[in-house]
Amino acid sequence: MHESNEDNITEAVLGRVRGASDPRVRTISEALVRHLHAFIREVEPTEAEWEAGIRFLTRTGHMCSATRQEFILLSDTLGVSMLVDAINHRVSAGATETTIFGPFYVPPPEFPNGADISGHFSGSPLYISGTIRNVDGAPLAAAIVDVWHSDAEGFYDLQKLDQHPDHAGRGRFRTDTSGSFRLWTVRPTAYPIPNDGPVGQMLSAQGRHPYRPEHVHFMIQAPGYRKLVTHIFAAGDPYLDSDAVFGVKDSLIRTYQGHIGGLALDGRTMSGPWFSLHQDFSIEPSA
């Protein structure tokens, strides 16, 4: 049987990819063909629409560089990254929920508890503190807490390396004997994902804004426990209901508490407005 027609081509392609020797390649290839063909059969693209799709993917590929990953942005903005995160992090009751890793992590410099990681960032002082516990509530000493966030204009240090070669808004801490960590930095802000490429054009065509609500990233690691990658979002942010990458979970929203002057939680005397964010995290044993 040579024929590839509209009725039998899906079965023909499935028959071909079943030759994969690796069973996982076979499973993924078969599912890809079934779902991709179902999409094409449903929308019945014109040839011009198919060509537009080819051009979109090509431009997305050409936008990718050492400092820009447009296919990850595409995955993020179509909700695929969060779905993959959810599938891979079905956490136990009591454990802190995860959210996406994002493109702005690099292993950060280590600081002592209480240090200020704001570096060349300017903005409103923000005191962040918390305790790392296991799901039974026992505090974990010597856990590694990586923190990273944008500046008050919405840029990560990595996005301005040409102007400021030093890290800022990024640090590694270790919990003390009571399982706690604390640090000073400055408040980040809501910011748009890079939207000068094909993904920005897609968002625009779909009537969507490119903003993510204000958040601080955390990655928490301790021997014998699953690595936790999450954000803590600022309560009240106008983009909490419409995060361009669908990263928000209710349990990850906290008030960034405002203060005016007075004594900060670590005894420092403050002269103007400042904020504090207290967040405890619960991590679960490795599988």
Added chain:
Amino acid sequence: MHESNEDNITEAVLGRVRGASDPRVRTISEALVRHLHAFIREVEPTEAEWEAGIRFLTRTGHMCSATRQEFILLSDTLGVSMLVDAINHRVSAGATETTIFGPFYVPPPEFPNGADISGHFSGSPLYISGTIRNVDGAPLAAAIVDVWHSDAEGFYDLQKLDQHPDHAGRGRFRTDTSGSFRLWTVRPTAYPIPNDGPVGQMLSAQGRHPYRPEHVHFMIQAPGYRKLVTHIFAAGDPYLDSDAVFGVKDSLIRTYQGHIGGLALDGRTMSGPWFSLHQDFSIEPSA
């Protein structure tokens, strides 16, 4: 409701893309999200598999250039191009069937009937002739017949422009008052699609060869009729059952008839082996 969890993220993304002002963008975006999420939910990719997918798409994009379209190869090898062709060319009974356009067409130089278009190609002489008719069987004079094919090593002229700047194996003819056309060229051969990129790696992982069976491309145009894009495949080719791009239809397979010496159909005296291919085409009125 802020929450994006495994249960509700698909609905959340669908809700977002419904803001598209263009109804076709909305339809395609919604279908894309539903089918893409269904694929992810079925295969439950690990984070490493998701990263491998991002890298595959990125390499595919980076492979695309002015002379190489790796996303079209991906579409071809997953059967998407043929499915789009089938959806867009549901021909009437009696009309010649279509197959994919391929990446090797450029508007060809025009020749008089009977001319030899082989140019710098070498190989076994091939005489091609046929009549263009409407679906009622009436011959169509002055129809435009574009013909293109590979050389005997499987390369199109466009793939060797650095060695041979002139066209070869490519020409435009006009049917005579009896609706017929005829030309000399040389036999092409089965050939592999370009397989030194990500698509070649995918074929290899799926246990597939990259070959297309021997064929000659035809594009036929006449005022008031639908443009016909098709191939005529060589009967007996070992790859007819496994064309890497699923382009074969039974009705498009013909015997490339072998001869030894003697008088060719146009009266030319032949000294060695040569072939002839006779193929009539029926085209249908424009919508």
